[in-house]
Amino acid sequence: MRRSTVLLLGAFCLFGRVPAGDADVKAPRVGFIEAGSQQANQIFLDSFRDGLRALGWIDGNNIMILDRWAEARNDQLPDMVAGLIQSGVEVLVTNAPPATVAAKRATHAIPIVMVGPGDPVGLGIVDSLAHPGGNVTGLSSMSFDVNAKQLQLLKEAVPSLSRVAVMRAGGYVGEEQRWQLLRTAADTLGITLLSFEVAAQKDIEPAFTRLRAQSCDGLFVAAGGLTLANRAQIVHHAAELRLPAVYPFRGFPVVGGLMSYGTDYADLNRRAAAFVNKILKGAKPSELPVEQPTKFELVINLNTAKALGLTMPPAILARADEVIE
Numbered sequence: 001m002r003r004s005t006v007l008l009l010g011a012f013c014l015f016g017r018v019p020a021g022d023a024d025v026k027a028p029r030v031g032f033i034e035a036g037s038q039q040a041n042q043i044f045l046d047s048f049r050d051g052l053r054a055l056g057w058i059d060g061n062n063i064m065i066l067d068r069w070a071e072a073r074n075d076q077l078p079d080m081v082a083g084l085i086q087s088g089v090e091v092l093v094t095n096a097p098p099a100t101v102a103a104k105r106a107t108h109a110i111p112i113v114m115v116g117p118g119d120p121v122g123l124g125i126v127d128s129l130a131h132p133g134g135n136v137t138g139l140s141s142m143s144f145d146v147n148a149k150q151l152q153l154l155k156e157a158v159p160s161l162s163r164v165a166v167m168r169a170g171g172y173v174g175e176e177q178r179w180q181l182l183r184t185a186a187d188t189l190g191i192t193l194l195s196f197e198v199a200a201q202k203d204i205e206p207a208f209t210r211l212r213a214q215s216c217d218g219l220f221v222a223a224g225g226l227t228l229a230n231r232a233q234i235v236h237h238a239a240e241l242r243l244p245a246v247y248p249f250r251g252f253p254v255v256g257g258l259m260s261y262g263t264d265y266a267d268l269n270r271r272a273a274a275f276v277n278k279i280l281k282g283a284k285p286s287e288l289p290v291e292q293p294t295k296f297e298l299v300i301n302l303n304t305a306k307a308l309g310l311t312m313p314p315a316i317l318a319r320a321d322e323v324i325e
Contacts, residue, residue, distance in 0.1 A: 027061070027062050027063050027064050028063055028064070028090045028091070028280055029063075029064045029066060029087060029088055029089045029090055030063060030064070030065050030066070030089060030090065030091045030092075030093060030276055031066050031067075031068065031081075031084035031085075031087075031089040031091070031092045031093065032045055032048060032065050032066065032067040032068070032093045032095075033067075033068045033070070033077065033080055033081065033084070033092065033093070033094050033095065033099045033102075033103065034067070034068070034069050034070065034095040034096070034099065035070045035072065035074060035077065035095060035096035035097075035098045035099045035225070036069070036070070036071070036072055036095070036096065036228070036229070037069060037071045037072060038067075038069040038071070040251055040254075041069075041095070043266050044095055044115075044265060044266060044269040045065075045067055045269070046266075047266040047267070047269040047270040048065075048093065048269040048270065048272055048273055049065065050270055050273075051269070051270035051271065051272065051273025051274065052065075052273040052276065052277070054273070055273055055274065055277045057273070057276075057277065066084055066087060066089060068080040068083070068084065070098075070099065072229045074098040074102075074225075077098055077099055077102035078102050078105070078106065080102075081099075081102050081103050081106040081107075082106060085106060085107055085110060089110065090110070090111070090279075090280065091110065091111045091112075091113060091276050091279050091280065092107075092110055092111070092112045092113070093112075093113045093115065093138075093269075093272055093276065094112060094113070094114050094115065094138075095115045095116055095265075095269070096115075096116055096117075096225060097116070097117040097118075097123060097125075097225065098225065100112065100114040100117055100120075100123075100125055100136070100138075101123065101125065103136075104125060104134075104135075104136055107135070108134065108135055109135065110135065111135050111136075111137075111279045111284075111285045112135055112136040112137075112138070112285065113136075113137060113138040113139075113272050113275040113276055113279070113285075114136055114137070114138035114139065114140075115138055115139050115265070115268050115269055115272050116139065116140070116141045116263075116265060116268060117140055117141065117142075118140065118141050118142045118223065119140070119142055120136075120138075120140050120290060126290055129289060129290040129292075130289050130290075131286070131289070132285060132286055132288065132289070132290055133286050134285070134286055135285050135286070136285055137275060137285040137286070137288040137289070137290055138272060138275055138290060138291075139268045139271055139272060139275075139290065139291050139292070139293070140290055140291070140292050140293075141223075141262075141263040141265070141268065141292075141293055142292060142293075143263065143292060143293050143296075144177065144178055144181050146248075146261065146262055146263070146296065147178055147181055147182045147185065147222075148181065148182065148184075148185035149261055149296075150220065150246045150248070150261045150262070151164070151182065151185050151186060151189060151191065151220060151246070152185070152189065153246060153259065153261055153298070153316065154218055154220065154244065154245075154246040154259070155189050155191065156313055156315070156316055157244060157258070157259065157305075157310060157312060157313065157316060158217070158218060158244050158310065160217070161189075161191060161217055161218045161244075162190070162191060162192060162217060163191070163192050163194065163214070163215060163216045163217055163218070164186070164191050164192070164193055164194070164216060164217070164218040164219065164220050165193075165194050165196055165211045165214065165216040165218070165219050165220070165243075166179075166182065166193050166194065166195050166196065166219075166220045166222065167196050167198060167204075167207060167219065167220070167221045167222060167227065167234070168195055168196065168197045168198070168222045169197075169198060169199075169222055169223070169224030169225075169226045169227055175222070178222065179195070182220070191218075193220075194211075194214055194216060196210060196211055198226060198227070199226075200226070201226070201229075201230055201233075204230055204233055204234060204237070205233075205237070208237040208240075208241065211241070212241060216243065217243070217244075218243060218244050218245065218246075219238050219243045219244070219245035219246075220245070220246055221234060221245060221246070221247045221248065221252070222248065223248035223249070223262065227248070228248075228249055228251060231247070231249075231251050231252050231255055231257070232255050232256075234252075234257075235252060235255050235256045235257045236256075238257070238258075239256065239304070239307070242308060244258050244308055244310060245257060245258050245259075246258070246259050246260065246261065247259070247260040247262075248260060248261075248262040249262055249265075250262075250297060250299045250322070253299045253300065253301040253304070253324055254299075254301075254324070256301060256303075256304055257301060257304065258300070258301055258304045258305060258308065258310075259298070259299065259300045259301065260297075260298070260299045261296065261297070261298045261299075262296060262297070263293040263295075263296060263297075264293070264295040264296055264297045264321075267293070267294075267295040268293060271291065275288060297321040297322070298316075298319055298320045298321050298322075299320065299321060299322045299323075299324065300312060300316065300317065300320045300322070300323050300324065301324040302323055302324060302325045303324065303325060
C-alpha cells in the first residue's frame with residue numbers, strides 16, 4: 001500500500017472523516033425515512049444528526065444520510081424503501097409504524113432502527129423488547145402512563161371538567177388496553193368518558209357531529225397516525241365547539257390545539273443515533289434490546305387558552321417545555 005494511502009487512512013481513524021477525493025474510503029450510507037411531512041418533522045432529522053455528531057459521525061463527511069419523506073402518503077413508502085436499498089444503505093432508520101412495517105417487508109438483511117411504534121411486539125415488528133430477533137431494533141413510544149397524565153393535565157387546566165369525549169383511532173394495536181387504563185384514570189378524577197372511534201379521515205367530521213350532541217366539556221385525542229395526519233381538521237372542529245382539548249403530539253398545539261403531552265420524538269431520534277453507531281461497529285439488531293421513552297414534553301398554546309377564556313394555572317405553565325404565544 002502506498003504511504004500516502006496509509007496516511008489518509010490514519011487520518012480517517014483519528015478524526016473520523018473521509019478525506020475529499022479518496023475513492024478507497026467510503027462513508028457508510030444510512031437511509032432515514034419519515035412517514036410524515038418534512039415541514040412538520042424536520043426536527044426529527046436534525047435531532048438524529050445531532051445524536052450522530054455527538055458520537056463522531058458527521059453527515060456529508062464520514063457518514064451519508066439519505067432522507068426520504070412520505071408526506072403522510074403511506075402508499076409511497078415501499079418505493080422509498082426500495083430506492084434506498086438499491087442505493088446501498090447499510091442501515092435504515094424508520095420514523096412511525098408504517099415506515100417500519102414497509103422496511104421490514106422489504107428486507108430481512110439490512111438492519112432497521114425503528115423510531116416510535118407504540119407496540120412493536122403487537123405489530124409483529126420484533127419478537128420482544130428484550131430480544132428483538134430479526135433485523136429490527138430501536139425505540140418504542142409505548143408508555144401507557146402518559147394517557148393518565150394527559151387527562152390529569154386537562155383536569156388541572158379545567159377544574160370543572162366532568163364529561164370528556166375521547167377520539168380513539170380504530171385498529172390501533174394496544175388501543176383496548178389504553179382505553180381501560182384511561183377509564184381507570186378518569187374514575188379517579190371524577191370524569192365521565194365518551195368514546196368516539198375514527199378509522200379513516202372521513203369519520204372525523206361525523207364524530208364531531210355526534211360529539212356536539214353529548215354536552216361534553218373537554219376532548220382527549222388519542223395517539224395514532226390518523227389523528228396526527230388530520231390534526232389541523234381536528235383542532236379546527238375542537239375550536240368550533242370551544243372544547244379545551246389535550247393532544248398526544250406537539251404538532252397539535254403548533255396548529256392551534258390547546259395543549260399536548262407525550263413522548264419527545266426528537267429525543268427518540270437523537271437516541272436512535274446510538275443504535276446506528278453500534279450497528280455500524282458490528283452489533284446485530286437482534287441483540288440490541290428495544291428501548292422505551294425516557295423524555296416527555298408538555299406544550300401549551302396560550303393563544304388558544306385565551307380564545308377559550310381559560311387562564312392556565314401557573315403550576316402547569318412552570319412545567320411546560322414550550323409555551324406558544
